[in-house]
Amino acid sequence: MKWDEFFVTGEPMIYASMVAIAVVSLAIPIGLTYFKKWGYLWNEWLTTVDHKRIGVMYILSALLMLFRGGVDALLMRAQTARPENGLLDAQHYNEIFTTHGVVMILFMAMPFVIGLMNVVIPLQIGARDVAFPRLNAISFWLFFAGAMLFNISFVIGGSPDAGWTAYFPLASPEFSPTVGNNYYSLALQISGIGTLMTGINFIVTILKMRAPGMKLMKMPMFTWSVLITNVIIVFAFPVLTVALALMMFDRQFGTQFFAMQNGGMDMLWANLFWIWGHPEVYIVILPAFGIYSEIISTFARKNLYGYKSMVISMVAISMLSFVVWAHHFYTMGHGVMVNSVFSITTMAIAVPTGVKIFNWLLTLRKGKIEFTTPMLYSLAFIPIFTIGGVTGVMLAMASADYQYHNTMFLVAHFHYVLIPGTVFAVIAGFYYWFPKVFGFRLNERLGKLSFWVIVVSFNVTFFPLFILGLNGMTRRMYTYSASTGFGPLNLISAIGAVGLAIGFIILVYNIYWSVRYSPRDTTGDPWNARTLEWSTHSPVPVYNFAKVPTVDSLDAFWFSKKNKTPLAEGAYEPIHMPSNSGMPFIMGIAFFFAGFFLVFSWWLPAIIAGLVILGTMAFRTFERDHGYHISVEEIERTEEALRGERK
Amino acid sequence: MKIDHSLPLEYSTEENRLKVLGFWIFLGAEIALFSTLFAVYFTLANRYGNGPSAKEIFELKPVLIETFLLLTSSFTIGLGIHAMRLGLKKAMMTFFMITLVLGLGFLGVEITEFVTYVHEGATMQTSAFLSSLFTLLGTHGAHVTFGLLWGTAILLQVRKHGFTPETANKSFIFSLYWHFLDVVWIFIFSFVYLKGLM
Incomplete structure (x- = not known):
């Protein structure tokens, strides 16, 4: 292999990225050395097993990936802004829409949601950490290794170009x-x-580590949504594991699973992909529903309307999510019977989702609504998501779907569900739980400004796509002629995309501004909220709760504030904590290199990296590590300092 | 670490109880994984293109030997766990070693079988049927191989530390894993081999 095959060449934008990557990878070690932060980075972050820090790292990575996926989006909108545009060629455009999809779903939405889970769930159920803290760190570093591996593809070797769905035969070595x-x-x-x-990890945490008295039906709604989401993860992700392994075998070992001859079946890929892919949609949307439930109930100053029906709806959605996958390819050759069945199951999802929408509306009814930034996102979510949902029902009708299958109408639909559904939710959750983690709120004025810019720009960007789709513009077209008449609406959409970028820049500026100037919160409960995470200090001490709280109702913290009864009684006891470990980080690096060598079919180095992975596992099994205890004196000292009684 | 002496050693601490539940959930994920592989196999089982069909390559004898070895190993590991509950370190270690040797025997027969297939011109690349067959069997075989390494590591720890809440927990979880591989094999034996021979 020659160097010009190894590195992607011939594109000025790629060269610029290479320079940027080189500068950043030099700047990070130099900066760390100059500010003498290597030890801090290693001890406090890279080796941490603390769920809050792991959550923060997930969210930071997600924001980074939001930037990456956002740049892809801007490039696509710029390319299609006018007819016959020459900014990107067809191949480059293919690569960009592929990476945009993969990055946004798997490396932005998922880690953002998982990051919030990490930060919030143990606190919300009154636990000191997740069930398996070390495994949690491994999860993070494997995600990070995967994300980095995916991201270097555009400068080394070339990005995937067969769409985020990677349908065969398009994704076979012959065509890709x-x-x-x-x-x-x-x-x-x-x-x-x-x-x-x-x-x-999270199923065990939620099932086994809840505070005494917190029965399943007394769990906060976000905890419920996360429990159900993780059940979906456990049953959906193995399907992806198999599908990806078969893809790798077909591409790199010459097997015939999805081949066009020797008995292979290309539609098998589409089925496997969507058996994972459709539940995946609910993996990112259900926690979002949970976040909205928390925020709406907090800022309407009311308990959540229809708690039981909320739980039942989510369970129903999780089951239906596994029986609708074929609606992604109605037009790809299965018969009337199959299409009808999947049409009906798909439309059935609208029922539990509708129940949830009405529950949120009824929670708002007669509430003393406070329009904070997280609440604004939640309120904007309801109508915009409903547009996405209704167009989803349109797409669910198999016979009608033949008209707009794979058009911009579909693109508009899933952006209308995923952005107000997931993206607004994680931003709302970010604003809402930020003070819990860092001890101060993000600025409300900047927050509201960026909210309005984002919400308006979102509609400007994606509403025209509905019309373009109905007019016949198919998705993934890298250009079009002026005679199609697609030009003006695409231009409006591109302007909206710029607006979205500005909105997100304001959001990032808000973080910077608030870190420097925002007043520090000393109460631990800046929003006057309802659930257990607000009953401890902000920022949260490493052991979360000095005394384990006892719960006897839903929204126990709210009632404890109202009735002035303490949540936890008794004296401090020594707290058992897991010790830090560098092993997960090393494992992540080994996985990264194993993956990288496998990409290029360099078998010997890949085997060596694989042995390192086995070595880390062997190290773990022979390791004697029982964690450490935090003494009562140290708890007392920390608690006094956090209450401001000691400087 | 609080040890509850009213429970078997492998359940005696909070950490141990969490680990056992976590492993059961992991086995749930493994069921999803093997179900997918079976689904792929059933989809492609009759799509052998120009290659040989199942009937042409399957032979009952090695498969019966494999079945016998693996089912016996599932029994011996059960005896091993029983010995552990009784606190018999030597018996437990013996039964675990027998289990691992039987596992190794299974693997040996399976590898010979694979080599025979390849010599008959039935490789992973020949047809979709064979791709799915090798992947399904290979995934199971890889699990057994990993189990051999894992089991050896646990045996070394039991030898060194005796029965502690930790080693007991590890041995018990390993036995769950081993039984699971046996269950998967029963499905492979019935729905891949016997069905293929019919």
Whole structure:
């Protein structure tokens, strides 16, 4: 292999990225050395097993990936802004829409949601950490290794170019000869293993580690949504694991699973992909529903309307999510019977979702609504998401779907569900729980400004796509002629995309501004909220709760504030904590290199990296590590300092 | 670490109880994984293109030997866990070693079988049927191989530390894993081999 095959060449934008990557990778070690932060980075972050810090790292990575996926989006909108535009060629455009999809779903939405889970769930159920803290760190580093592996593809070897769905035969070596889709199979595989481990970890945490008295039906709604989400993860992700392995075998070992001859079946890929892919949609949307439930109930100053029906709806959605996958390819040759069945199951999802929408509306009814930034996102979510939902029912009708299958109408639909559904939710959750983690709120004025810019720009960007789709513009077209008449609406959409970018820049500026100037919160409960995470200090001490709280109702913290009864009684006891470990980080690095070598079919180095992975596992099994105890004196000291009684 | 002496050693601490539940959920994920592989196999089982069909390559004898070895190993590991509950370190270690040797025997027969297939011109690349067959069997075989390494590591720890809440927990979880591989094999034996021979 020659160097010009190894590195992607011939594009000025790629050269610029290479320079930027080189500068950043030099700047980070130099900066760390100059400010003498290597020890801090290693001890406090890279080796941490603390769920709050792992959550913060997830969210930081997600924001980084939001930037990456956002740049892809801007490039696509710029390319299609006018007819016959020459900004990107067809191949480059293919790569960009592929990476945009993968990055936004798997490396932005998922880790953002998982990051919030990490920060919030143990606090919300009154636990000191997750069930398996070390495994949690491994999950994070595997996700991070996968994300980095996927991201270097655009400068080394070439990005995947067969769409985020990577349908065969398009993704076969014959039609996609670069290593791009090898990156796809391996990067997703590595981060997928991490996600599966997260799923197991959080199910055990929620089932086994709740505060005394917190029965299942007394759990906060976000905890419920996360429990159900993780059950979906545990049953959906193994399907992806298999599908990606088969893809890798077909591409790199010459097997015939999805081939066009020797008995292979290309539609098998589409089925496997969507058996994972459709539940995946609910993996990112159900926690979002949970976040909205918390925020709406907090800022309407009312308990959540229809708690039981909320739980039942989510369980129903999680089951239906596994029986609708074929609606992604009605037009790809299954018969009337199959299409009808999947049409009906798909439309059935609208029922539990509708129940949830009405529950939120009824929670708002007669509430003393406070229009904070997280609440604004939640309120904007309801109508915009409903547009997405209704167009989803339109798409669910198999016969009608033949008209707009794979058009911009579909693109508009899923952006209308995923952005107000997931993206607004994680931003709302970010604003809402930010003071819990860092001890101060983000600025409300800047927050509201960025909210309005984002919400308006979102509609400007995506509403025209509905009309374009109905007019016949198919998705993934890198250009079009002026005679189609698609030009003006695409231009409006591109202007909206710029607006979205500005909105997100204001959001990032808000973080910077608030870190420097925002007043510090000393109460631990800046929003006057209802659930247990607000009953401890902000920022949260490493052991979360000095005394384990006891719960006797839903919204126990709210009632304890109202009735002035303490949540926890008795004296301090020594707290058992897990010790830090560098092993997960090393494992992540080993997985990264194993994946990288496999991408290029460099077998010997890949085997060596694989042995390092086995070595880390062997190290773990022979390691004697029982954690450490925090003494009562130290708890007293920390608590006094956090209450401001000691400087 | 609080040890509850009213429970078997492998359940005696909070950490141990969490780990056992976590592993059961992991086995749930493994069921999803193998179900997918079976679904792929059933989809492609009759799509052998120009290659040989199942009937042409399957032979009952090695498969019966494999079945016998693996089912016996599932029994011996059960005896091993029983010995552990009785606190018999030597018996437990013996039964675990027998289990691992039987596992190794299974693997040996399976590898010979694979080599025979390849010599008959039935490789992973020949047809979709064979791709799915090798993947399903190979995934199970890889699990057994990993189990051999894991089991050896646990045996070394039991030898060194005796029965502690930790080693007991590890041995018990390993036995769950081993039984699971046996269950998967029963499905492979019935729905891949016997069905293929019919």
